[in-house]
Each structure stands twice: as C-alpha cells, then as structure tokens.
Amino acid sequence: MAPxxxxxxxxLALWALLLALAAPLQxxxxxxxxxxxxxxxxADTLIGAAQLDGATIAIAADGAWRLDxxxxxxxxxxxxxxxxxxSIAGDGSRAFALSAxxxxxxxxxxxxxxQALxxxxxxEAVRNATAAWTADTFxxxxxxADGAPRLYQRPLADxxxxxxxxxxxxxxxxxxxxxSQTKSLFLVLADPAGGGxxxxxxxxxxxxxxxxxxxxxxxxxxxxxxxxxxxxxxPVQPTAHAPARLMTYQTITAAWAELPGAQxxxxxxxxxxxxxxxxxxRADGAGRVQFAAAQIQSSKLRLHWLDWVVIVVYxxxxxxxxxxxxxxxxxxxxxxxxxxxxxxxxxxAGISLYAANTSSISFIAIPAKAFETNWQYMAxxxxxxxxxxxxxxWVVPLLRRLDLMSVFSYLETRFHPAIRMLASALxxxxxxxxxxxVILFLPALAIATITGISVFWSVLLMGGFTIVxxxxxxxxxxxxxDFVQVIVKMxxxxxxxxxxxxxxxxxxxxxxSTAMAEGKMHTFDFSFDxxxxxxxxxxxxxxxxxxxxxxxDQVLMQRTLSTKSDKxxxxxxxxxxxxxxxxxxxxxxxxxxxxxxxxxxxxxMNPLLPIDATFPMFIAAELPVGVTGLIIAGIFAAAMATxxxxxxxxxxxxxxDFYEKLHKGHTPQQSVRFAExxxxxxxxxxxxxxxxxxxxxxxxxxxxxxxxxxxLGGGFAGAYTLGMFTRRANWQGVAIGIGAxxxxxxxxxxxxxxxxxxxxxxxxxxxIAIGYVASLFFPAPTQSLDGLTIYRxxxxxxxxxxxxxxAGEGAASSDRL
Numbered sequence: 001m002a003p004x005x006x007x008x009x010x011x012l013a014l015w016a017l018l019l020a021l022a023a024p025l026q027x028x029x030x031x032x033x034x035x036x037x038x039x040x041x042x043a044d045t046l047i048g049a050a051q052l053d054g055a056t057i058a059i060a061a062d063g064a065w066r067l068d069x070x071x072x073x074x075x076x077x078x079x080x081x082x083x084x085x086x087s088i089a090g091d092g093s094r095a096f097a098l099s100a101x102x103x104x105x106x107x108x109x110x111x112x113x114x115q116a117l118x119x120x121x122x123x124e125a126v127r128n129a130t131a132a133w134t135a136d137t138f139x140x141x142x143x144x145a146d147g148a149p150r151l152y153q154r155p156l157a158d159x160x161x162x163x164x165x166x167x168x169x170x171x172x173x174x175x176x177x178x179x180s181q182t183k184s185l186f187l188v189l190a191d192p193a194g195g196g197x198x199x200x201x202x203x204x205x206x207x208x209x210x211x212x213x214x215x216x217x218x219x220x221x222x223x224x225x226x227x228x229x230x231x232x233x234x235p236v237q238p239t240a241h242a243p244a245r246l247m248t249y250q251t252i253t254a255a256w257a258e259l260p261g262a263q264x265x266x267x268x269x270x271x272x273x274x275x276x277x278x279x280x281x282r283a284d285g286a287g288r289v290q291f292a293a294a295q296i297q298s299s300k301l302r303l304h305w306l307d308w309v310v311i312v313v314y315x316x317x318x319x320x321x322x323x324x325x326x327x328x329x330x331x332x333x334x335x336x337x338x339x340x341x342x343x344x345x346x347x348x349a350g351i352s353l354y355a356a357n358t359s360s361i362s363f364i365a366i367p368a369k370a371f372e373t374n375w376q377y378m379a380x381x382x383x384x385x386x387x388x389x390x391x392x393x394w395v396v397p398l399l400r401r402l403d404l405m406s407v408f409s410y411l412e413t414r415f416h417p418a419i420r421m422l423a424s425a426l427x428x429x430x431x432x433x434x435x436x437x438v439i440l441f442l443p444a445l446a447i448a449t450i451t452g453i454s455v456f457w458s459v460l461l462m463g464g465f466t467i468v469x470x471x472x473x474x475x476x477x478x479x480x481x482d483f484v485q486v487i488v489k490m491x492x493x494x495x496x497x498x499x500x501x502x503x504x505x506x507x508x509x510x511x512x513s514t515a516m517a518e519g520k521m522h523t524f525d526f527s528f529d530x531x532x533x534x535x536x537x538x539x540x541x542x543x544x545x546x547x548x549x550x551x552x553d554q555v556l557m558q559r560t561l562s563t564k565s566d567k568x569x570x571x572x573x574x575x576x577x578x579x580x581x582x583x584x585x586x587x588x589x590x591x592x593x594x595x596x597x598x599x600x601x602x603x604x605m606n607p608l609l610p611i612d613a614t615f616p617m618f619i620a621a622e623l624p625v626g627v628t629g630l631i632i633a634g635i636f637a638a639a640m641a642t643x644x645x646x647x648x649x650x651x652x653x654x655x656x657d658f659y660e661k662l663h664k665g666h667t668p669q670q671s672v673r674f675a676e677x678x679x680x681x682x683x684x685x686x687x688x689x690x691x692x693x694x695x696x697x698x699x700x701x702x703x704x705x706x707x708x709x710x711x712l713g714g715g716f717a718g719a720y721t722l723g724m725f726t727r728r729a730n731w732q733g734v735a736i737g738i739g740a741x742x743x744x745x746x747x748x749x750x751x752x753x754x755x756x757x758x759x760x761x762x763x764x765x766x767x768i769a770i771g772y773v774a775s776l777f778f779p780a781p782t783q784s785l786d787g788l789t790i791y792r793x794x795x796x797x798x799x800x801x802x803x804x805x806x807a808g809e810g811a812a813s814s815d816r817l
Contacts, residue, residue: 013439027713030294030605030621033246033261033277039073039290041065046281048097048222049272050090052109056272056279057095058289059088064114067291087222089131090275091180093305102126102613106159118155120162124151130222132185137204139166141178141187143212149175151522168207169200177234181226182251186212188219188234196233199249213254220244220264223271225278225371227296233262233278235271246278246294252372252594262294272518276608298608300452301620307629314488314633317639321484322469322477329474333668337474337675338405338652340562344479349559349568350575352645353581355482356555359578360639362587363489367615370591374522376514376533381584383521383538385577387546392573394790395551396560398724400569401787406656407557411716414723415731418777419738424657424714427554428650432682436646437689443639444690446616447632449609459690462639465752470644471676475562485637492634493586495627496619500593503622504600514596521592533789544717544761551720555642594618622629643686651678675693677700707764711749711761715741717760720765722775724789729771730754732778737771 004265043060050057056067058074061084066076085105097116102125105116109375122244126142133139138156140163143149149168155161173189176197180186187209189198197215201568223244230767235244244264246259264271268280269289279293303311304584329336334337344352369377399410408427441808444458467478504510515521525534560569594614598605605618613788619631660666666674715738722729722737745763748754754762783792 004457010416010799014629027258029257031259031298032609033259033294033605034297035262036274036277036279036293036295037068038293039071040284041074041281041288041289041291042287044287045065045283046269047084047086047282048088048270049279049291049760050088050107051092051094051273052090052095052107052276053093055109056274056291057107057109057114058089058281058291059085059097060289061116064109065112066109066111074197075111077109078112079114080116086129088270088272089222089226090273091133092275094133096131096138098129098131098140100127102129102140104131104138104140110573110585117159119159122163123165125149126152128174130175130187132180132182134185134204134274138183139178139180141168141175143174166204167202167206167208169202171198171200171209173198176221177224179224179226179232179234180233182230184251186232186249188215188224190218191250194240201251216247216256217245217325219273220268223264223278225273227276227607227611233259233296233607235268235278235280237266244268248602248605249599250602250605250607252611253599253602255599257602257605259294259296262292262299272578284286296608301619302452303629303632306626307632310626310629310633311633311636314630314636315461315483315728318465318469318481322416322471322473325473325476325480329476334405334671334675336476337672338559338648338656340479341477342403342562342564344476344559344562344564346563346568346571347575348479348483349563349572351424351486351579351582352479352482352559352641353556353572354579355486355561355638355641356645357580357642358489358583358587358638359427359439359642360635363493363635363638364443364446364612364615366584366587367590368612369596370588371594371614372611374593375588375592376523376525377585378523378588379525379533379535380538380541381580383535383542384546385580387542388573388577388580390547391550392570392577394574395547395724396557396569398564398787398790399551399557400563400566404561405558406653407552407554407561408653408657410723410788414467414785415719415729415734419716419719419731419735421661423552423656423719424653427552427718428653431555431646431684433689436643436682436686437693439639439642439646440690441687441693443635443652445694446613447635449613449616451616451632455694456691459687459694462636462643463683463687463690466640466643466647467680470647470683471679472677475558475648478648479562481558481644482641486642488630488637489634490583490586492627492631494588496615496623496631497586497589497593498595499623500590500618503597510600511593511596514599515592518595520595521588540761544764548721548764549717549760551724552717554653555645556612558645558649558652569795579625592614643683646683647679647686650682651675654678654682700711710761711742711745712758714764715739716803718771721764722771726772727785727789727791730778731773733773733775734767734771737767737769740770740774741767 019720041058045060047059054069058065064077064079065076067074069194086100087098088757089098097105102122103780104119106113113691124144126144129140129142131140132155136156138154140152151166151168152163153166154163169187171189173192176188176190178185178187184201187200189200191197197218199212199215200209213234217238218235218240220236224232227233227753232249234247237244243266248259264280264283271278271280274293276293277293281289281290281291284290300609335341404410408420408424411423425643440459440463444455447453447458448455469481501508501511525532527534528536536798554599562574563572604621609617619628654719655671655678660671718741719734719738722734741763744766745759748762
C-alpha cells in the first residue's frame with residue numbers, strides 16, 4: 001500500500017509541477033505603467049503638443065510654450081505661425097503642424113522661439129488629415145473634397161520636394177490616426193456605424209492596404225505612437241465618452257494588450273509622445289491646462305541563484321574538459337594541439353562543425369527572424385546541404401590528403417609563399433577584428449538587456465572561460481566541448497519549444513493550426529524578385545559563400561583536418577550536412593512557437609525591446625527557475641563553440657604561417673608553447689574588441705564586419721577555386737586576380753552600387769575571371785600538380801610524397817618552405 005501511495009503522490013506532484021510550468025503569468029502584464037505628473041500650462045485650451053529635440057512643445061490658439069526635461073514650469077515661446085494649426089503630429093523627436101485643409105509645416109524650436117516652416121502645398125485640400133513618417137518618407141492621409149480617401153507622400157529630408165499620390169485605402173470611414181512601425185503604415189479608421197475602429201496596414205511597395213483587425217474600442221484623433229520595433233501604443237476608449245485605456249498593438253502577432261497603471265481622461269484635449277510612453281492634456285476649468293504622462297516600466301529580470309548554479313556548473317564543465325586534455329596530452333608535437341593528433345572521429349568533427357557554424361547570433365537571430373516572418377531563410381539551410389555534398393566529395397578530401405595544419409599552406413605550394421602569408425594575415429585580422437568581437441558582444445548585449453547581467457561581465461565570462469579551456473586542451477578540447485555545447489543548446493531549445501506549446505490553451509493543435517493559417521512555416525519562394533529571400537538567391541549565395549569559400553575557412557577546415565583520413569574528413573562534412581536541416585528546424589520552430597505563444601499572451605511582451613530580444617525575454621520572463629540558467633548557458637555555449645574555434649584556428653595560423661617560418665630554430669615544444677600563449681593573446685584582444693564595440697553603434701559596426709569579410713576575403717577564396725579546379729592558373733595570374741578583385745570591389749563599395757551582402761560573391765567572381773585570363777599571359781605551372789587539383793596525373797592517383805612541410809618539423813622543414 002505504501003509504495004502505491006508513494007507512486008500516486010509522486011504522480012500528483014509531477015502533475016502539479018507541469019501545471020505550474022504551463023501557467024505563465026499571463027494575468028500579470030510584464031510592463032505596467034507609471035504615472036508622471038507634469039506642470040500645468042497657463043492657457044485656457046490647447047491645440048496640440050509634441051516632443052521636439054528632447055523638450056515638450058505645447059501650442060494653443062494664442063501662443064506656444066516649451067517644457068524642458070526636469071523643469072518645474074512652462075516657458076513661453078515666440079511663434080511666427082500666421083494661423084493656428086488644427087493639430088500637431090509628432091514621433092518623439094520631430095513634429096509637424098497640420099492645418100484644417102491639410103497644409104503641413106515642419107516645426108523647429110529653440111529656447112526662445114518656435115518656427116513653422118511651410119512645406120509645399122498639397123495637390124488638393126484634405127480634411128481629417130493625419131500624418132506619419134518613416135526614416136525617409138513623410139505620409140499624409142485624409143479625405144478629399146469628394147469624400148474619397150487620399151494618401152500623399154514626399155521625401156522627408158527635402159522640404160522643397162513635391163507631394164505624390166500613394167495607394168489609398170478603399171474602406172469607408174474617416175481616418176483617426178496614422179502611425180508608422182515595422183516598415184509599414186497603420187491607419188486607424190473610424191467605424192461609420194459608431195462601433196470599434198478598424199486598423200489597416202500598408203507596406204510601401206505593395207499595391208493595396210490590408211485589414212489588420214478591429215481596435216477594441218475607439219482611438220482619439222491623432223493619438224498613438226510607435227514603441228520598440230514592433231509595437232504601437234494607443235489610448236483606446238471602450239465607448240465614446242469613457243476614459244481611454246492605454247493599449248499596445250503587436251504588429252507581428254496582431255494582438256492587443258492593456259497596460260495597467262494609468263488611463264487617459266475622456267475629456268483629454270490632446271496626446272503626445274513621451275519618453276517610453278504617452279502624455280496627455282486636459283482643461284481644469286480654472287484657466288489652466290493640466291498635463292500628465294504615463295511611462296512603460298521595463299524592469300530587468302534578475303536570475304535566481306539556481307540559474308547561477310546551472311551556469312557555473314556548465315562553465316566548470318568546460319574548464320574540466322580543457323584540463324582533462326591538458327593533463328592527458330604530452331604536448332610533444334604540434335599535431336596534438338593544432339589538429340587533435342588527427343584522431344578525431346568523423347561524427348565528432350561533424351558535430352563540431354555544426355557548433356562552430358551556429359553561433360549565439362544564430363541562437364538569438366534565427367528565432368527572431370522566424371517570429372517576425374516565416375521559414376524562408378530555412379531554404380538556405382536546405383540548399384546549403386547540396387553545396388556541402390560537393391565540398392565533401394571534391395574539396396575537403398583533397399586538402400586532407402595534404403596533411404595541412406594551416407589551409408593557407410596550400411596557396412604556397414600551389415602558387416607562391418607571398419600569397420600564403422598575405423591571405424593568412426588578412427584572415428587573422430578579419431577573425432579577430434570583426435567576427436570574434438561581434439560574436440562576443442551581440443549575445444552579451446541581448447542577455448544584459450533582459451537579465452541585468454552586464455555586457456562587461458557577459459563578455460568576460462564567455463571570453464575568459466573559452467580562453468582557459470582552449471589554451472589548455474587545444475583542438476581536442478575545442479571539438480569535445482563543442483559536442484557538449486551542442487547538447488546543451490539544443491536541449492534548451494527543444495525544452496523551450498515544448499514549454500511554449502504546453503502553455504497554449506489548445507496545445508499542439510493550436511500551435512499547428514495557427515502556424516499554418518498565418519503561413520509561418522512557408523519556406524520556398526521561387527519568384528525572381530531579388531529584393532526577397534528566394535530560392536534562386538540562396539542558390540547564388542550557397543555557391544559563393546559555402547562551396548567556394550569553404551577551403552579558406554580555417555575555423556571549419558581545421559576540424560576536418562583533425563580526422564583520421566581523407567575519407568573520414570569527407571564523412572565529417574556529411575555529418576555536418578545531416579545535422580543542418582534538423583538543427584535549423586529546431587531554431588525556426590522556436591520563432592514560430594513564440595509567435596503563437598505571444599499572440600495568446602500579448603501582455604507578456606515588452607513593447608520597448610527590439611525584435612531580436614524576443615527569445616531572451618521569453619527565457620528570462622517565462623521559463624522555470626533553473627531552466628532559465630540552462631538556456632542562458634546554451635546561449636553561452638553557442639558563442640563559446642564558435643569562439644574556441646576562432647581562438648585555436650588563429651593561434652594555429654600565427655604559429656604555423658608566421659612563427660615557424662620566421663623562427664628557424666624552433667622545436668615542436670616551443671611551437672606548442674607559442675600557440676598556447678597566442679590563444680590567450682587572441683582571446684584577450686577579442687574581449688577588448690568586444691568591449692570597445694559596446695561604445696559604438698552596434699548596427700553600423702556589424703554591417704562593417706560583413707563588408708570587411710567581402711572586401712578582403714573574396715579574392716583568396718577565388719584563388720582556391722583557381723588552384724583546385726584549373727591546371728592553367730599560375731601565381732602571377734592569381735596575384736593579379738586577387739589584387740584586381742580587391743580594388744574593383746572597393747570601387748563598388750565606394751559607389752554603394754549593391755547591397756554589402758553581395759561583396760563576397762562579386763569579389764570571388766572577379767578573382768576567378770581576371771585571375772584565369774591573366775594566367776594565360778604567363779607560362780603554365782611547371783611543378784607537379786598531382787594532389788593539388790581535383791585532377792590526377794595519369795602516372796599516379798595520389799601524391800608521391802609529402803607535398804607540404806609539417807608544422808613542428810624544426811629548422812630543416814622550415815628551410816624547405
């Protein structure tokens with residue numbers, strides 16, 4: 001009886017735990033409002049107000065006032081406006097005055113004066129005018145003299161540019177408010193029958209507006225603002241004369257949520273954007289206008305001590321693996337440190353390849369992309385598998401048979417030592433200066449935004465622990481920690497998916513039906529629109545960014561070079577390809593599950609955060625104690641897997657391509673010791689670069705890292721293509737091709753003729769074409785190319801001897817170089 005009762009109690013406890021996990025705090029909004037009292041305005045009434053260059057500007061029929069941050073009273077301004085406007089439109093930084101007939105003036109203010117700079121006249125008078133603007137275009141919506149809808153647009157930066165017509169909506173009703181968010185315009189349209197307003201959406205470039213659902217009430221004229229990257233904040237009145245609730249509209253999930261803590265009075269005269277919120281004004285009947293505001297409260301979600309225990313255990317485990325291999329290996333030769341003694345099983349190398357290829361940026365950005373759009377970028381993973389098949393058959397076995405440690409040794413043997421040195425130096429620069437710093441900083445920024453762990457400490461934790469286990473254990477530690485890290489991050493990701501689906505009222509059925517109805521799993525786009533993520537675009541990118549660049553990627557190639565043979569190296573690529581699709585499905589499913597989850601629980605979103613912070617926010621706010629720590633450890637794992645590979649690979653390049661060539665009397669032990677110290681130095685430089693990155697605009701610097709990779713790396717990828725797939729290419733022609741491709745790509749970069757994402761492909765294509773043609777003007781290579789191209793000499797099917805010197809062979813081998 002006792003065992004039976006114990007089992008029943010355990011079952012009940014398990015069910016209670018599951019119910020607790022399945023009941024997120026959907027009744028508690030994640031971001032309540034805080035009311036803010038503001039000084040009263042000495043005026044009888046008010047036309048409108050707006051935030052302008054950090055100050056609040058209020059305009060009445062008989063004057064204008066300015067309220068600076070922290071000021072206790074309003075200051076009167078001189079105004080040069082000939083007539084009082086009907087309303088004011090503002091977004092928190094800029095403001096425009098709209099007249100009764102739709103005429104528009106740009107507002108500018110200093111400490112003493114308010115100016116209204118008239119914009120060109122509209123083609124016709126427009127009533128019920130409301131305005132919004134994107135980064136570069138101003139839009140005005142209203143009704144023409146015939147009562148038909150009108151939408152006009154003009155460049156935002158050019159005050160002299162004329163208005164042009166844009167597609168207008170066709171639904172009946174007067175426009176109440178026009179807002180801009182997520183590269184789209186949102187129009188609140190009054191219901192002619194007096195019911196709840198309608199919300200319409202239009203994305204510039206599309207032919208027509210589409211329905212975005214009903215507003216749960218009525219929005220006051222001209223009210224509302226955009227917040228974050230995917231929310232609208234609007235006062236919504238349940239009935240015409242009731243106080244307005246402040247509600248958010250999520251532009252991706254199309255879900256409404258009420259924010260508690262403040263309401264806009266029914267007799268409010270005007271509303272305006274306020275830092276992280278909304279301000280409003282109402283007459284008090286005593287000759288003054290009372291102002292108040294509400295701010296969204298976004299508190300950081302601190303980690304529980306149990307989460308910290310999980311993170312510490314994970315980090316200690318990584319150090320343990322590094323220490324294990326440090327004590328086990330004798331460090332007598334460079335093979336062990338650089339390529340794991342060439343004893344790594346193909347399946348472990350394949351998993352390590354996947355870990356290195358899936359950084360923490362992917363762990364955060366892929367779910368965010370699937371949450372925002374669909375699975376179209378998953379097509380890139382599927383097409384990349386076919387590219388990897390080619391790499392597994394033709395590229396990797398060829399290089400593995402040469403027993404390389406640095407992939408750039410191939411360029412010396414096939415062409416010239418100078419090409420090897422320059423290519424290796426540029427690779428070191430790009431890996432440390434752009435890739436490593438971004439991989440460290442971006443996840444640290446996302447975690448700091450949500451959990452309160454500072455960017456400084458996140459960067460130090462990830463970078464410092466990675467330095468220790470990589471320097472101690474070498475390539476074996478890198479590969480086997482990668483294996484553990486894949487388990488950690490994939491296990492956490494799968495748990496997060498299950499938790500979100502479990503938290504839905506309709507479970508998996510609701511998840512599936514919603515995802516299908518909204519097209520969230522749409523994957524293949526076979527159109528020829530180059531502005532979209534199409535199958536043909538991915539074919540082009542895979543050809544240039546997977547097939548042709550794989551040979552020069554030391555971080556990935558070093559893992560294949562650690563296998564036992566050329567056949568095992570090829571199998572490691574097959575294993576990598578086999579993981580790519582299911583791995584991609586897991587991360588894209590996270591984004592789809594977040595879409596369904598937050599559509600049902602919109603109150604659990606933070607309207608101030610960027611889209612990329614959606615998954616970290618879910619981790620910190622929704623998951624149980626301990627599991628949050630596990631998945632943050634997974635984000636750390638994703639970053640550390642890539643970082644460890646970069647540290648070891650860059651240390652290998654510095655040691656093999658520079659130290660062993662320039663220091664003639666080295667011993668194998670000295671090479672290993674030098675590489676260990678270089679691992680530490682590279683890691684510290686990467687940490688410093690990441691911390692420096694935090695001082696600048698992250699978006700622009702991330703774009704620069706992409707541009708650097710294309711501008712400086714494409715030519716050398718073309719050199720591998722010429723070397724491996726042609727017999728006629730020689731070092732003179734390849735040198736000309738590399739130089740010409742870099743110069744011409746820099747010219748294209750100067751003209752900004754194409755998107756930076758295409759620089760790499762353009763550079764590779766230019767190097768191949770120019771390098772091959774230039775080679776025809778010089779003598780053909782006279783040395784044996786057996787084993788250096790995909791072709792084989794008729795006399796032999798394999799290299800007759802070691803074509804390349806081995807690292808750590810001492811002065812004699814260095815002399816042969």
